[in-house]
Amino acid sequence: MAVGWFYLSVLALCSLGSMCILFTIYWMRYWHGGFAWDGSMLMFNWHPVLMVTGMVVLYSAASLVYRLPQSWVGPRLPWKSGHAAMHLLAFLLTVLGLHAVFEFHNHAKIPHLYSLHSWLGITTVFLFACQWFLGFSVFLLPWASMWLRSLLKPIHVFFGASILSLAIASVVSGINEKLFFSLKNGTKTYSNLPSEAVFANCAGMLVVVFGLLVLYILLASSWKRPEPGMQAEREPTRTRGRAGTPEVMLEGERGLAEPLLQKRS
Amino acid sequence: MAVGWFYLSVLALCSLGSMCILFTIYWMRYWHGGFAWDGSMLMFNWHPVLMVTGMVVLYSAASLVYRLPQSWVGPRLPWKSGHAAMHLLAFLLTVLGLHAVFEFHNHAKIPHLYSLHSWLGITTVFLFACQWFLGFSVFLLPWASMWLRSLLKPIHVFFGASILSLAIASVVSGINEKLFFSLKNGTKTYSNLPSEAVFANCAGMLVVVFGLLVLYILLASSWKRPEPGMQAEREPTRTRGRAGTPEVMLEGERGLAEPLLQKRS
Incomplete structure (x- = not known):
């Protein structure tokens, strides 16, 4: 039963994430003329699309890597590298999204970073950069001690969720701001709720x-990778990982990883 | 050491929370003419003040009641009632804040609930109402079983944190929106960053x-009330609660509640 629930949530997340991206692309294509890379308003149109794609959807997918049951057995390094690589790709898309709006503002002689949306957005991207470097240096490079890693892990997880929340707050204030701009001089203003506004x-x-669904799976759901050796309410089941190292599996979570364990034993 | 850290954070939270309220009051008084309750723009000025006071600051204080070490020993009912009462007060202020903006819109013949800020805000208040009724009926009224309470608690905690995050996203998009309105026809537009905008x-x-500080204390810090009987990494220390019932205290958390235990034994 647990496995069904899990993959149903993954399906819901993938569809919702794709819809977020497709809605943003459609908004910019249908009501704002599509895309270009020439400093014009059409270049600005890349900004919302790349921020939603990078800072929200790809960022979320990268954060959820450790919720896959496959990541609970066997060596961690491949999953860590995947986690870091996907976040790096998300960061690159985010930087491209920033470049698009800065270039447009340069061409249109509009001052940069004046609105609260932009203050929050640039702070979020800065925190994301710090989070990536901290994660890479402490959790991927081999030098950090287990003590340091266990000390920093709750903070890393907390900032991981917070950065996503700040990104969503930035997206909301950004859409709000864009609609005020684009519907200001139009035949129908924002307050008349034209189709673009809806x-x-x-x-x-x-x-x-x-x-919210990503944050729930990250923070509240029980699909967390069991900490090795951590005694939890339910008796841990010792299983043999690929490299012969004993892997500790919780009774409840065992149901999720069952298919994998059978393939291995 | 842990006790010092805890009360330092409480001090920081109280000052930050008060500053949030004072900044909002000052903004409305100095740049927007102050307050009235007559349907005019001065009535609108109550909206940001009451939403920040109710939906963010008082809401946060109510959520953090269970992080006070005093709430870890002895009967829970007084703390639950305090938690519910403070949230109810926060909800009343929030409803007053909504009334202020709806009244202004009625007088000024402005359509209601057209912006994304208002869609998110009204959704957040709706979730807050559901959260309060669920909390009251399941955790305060005596009928619910322990099984049901333990099933719903992680969801209650998750939505508690999510509603705060959505409230903050609403505040950010609301301030952004208000500045676009109020600086639209002024001598200095938002993009010139006049003093009001800064x-x-x-x-x-x-x-x-x-x-973020509230969410950290809620979600990531170790100042959670230890679950009775829950075996954790550190060996639990059995202490005698007021009503003679054994209270289980974690070694680490004992330091925080120490002063209280001495007073009682």
Whole structure:
């Protein structure tokens, strides 16, 4: 039963995440003329698409790597590398998204970083950079002691979730800001809720729902990789990992990883 | 040492929370003419103040009741009642804050609930109402079984933190929206960063920092009330609660509650 629930959630997440990206692309194509890379308004249109794709959806996928039951057995390094690589890709898309809006502002002679949306957004990207370097240096490079890693892990996990929350707050205030701009001089203003406003508002709420589901799976659900040796309420079951090292599996979580264990034994 | 850290954080939270409220009051008084309850723009000015006070600061204080070491020993009912009462007060302030903006919109013939800020805000208040009723009926009224309570507790805690995150995202997009409105026809537009924009942006970032500190204490810190009977890494120390029932105290947390235990034994 647990396995079914898990993969149902993964399916829901993948569809919701794809919808967030597709809604944003459609918004920019249908109401704002599509995309270009020439400093014009069409270049700005990459900003919302790349931020939602990088800072929200890909970031979330990278964060959830450790929730896959496959990552609970066997060596950790491949999963750590995948976690870091996906976050790096998310970061690169985010930087491209920032470049798009800065270039547009340069061309249109608009001052940079004046709105609260931009203050929050740039702070979020800065925290993301710090989080990546801390994660890479402490958890991927081999020098850090187990003591240091266990000390920093709750902080790393907390900032991982917080950065996602700040990214969602930035997306919401960004969509809000964009609609005020684009509907200011139009025939129908934002307050008359033209179709663009309804569509973009729905895209914003979709991002919020997607974010809550990711945060739930990250923080509240029991699909966390069991800490080796941690005694928990349920008696741990000792199993043999690939490299012969004993892997400790919790009774409840065993159901999720069962298919993998059978393949191995 | 742990006790010092804890009360230092409480001090930081109280000051940050008060600053969030004072900044918002000052913003509305100095740049927007102060307050009234007559449907005019001055009535709108109550909206940001009451939402920050109710939905963010008082909500956070109510959520942190269980992090006070005093709440770890002795009967739970007084602390539960305090938790529920403070949240109810936060909810009443929030409803008043909504009334202020709806009344202003009625008088000024502005449509209601068209912006993404308002969609997110009304969703957050709705979730807050559901959370309060679920909490009251399951955790305060005596009928619910221990099984049901332990099943719903992680969900209650998760939505408690999520509602705070959504409230902060609403505050950020609300400040952003208000500045676009109020600086639209002014001598200096938002993009020229007049003093009001700098001040209000700082108020918004202050709310974000306050929220992150609250979320850290709620989710990541070890100041959680130890679950009775839960075996944790550190050996639990059996102590005698007031009503003679054995209270299980974790070695680490014992340091925090030490002063109280001495008073009782």
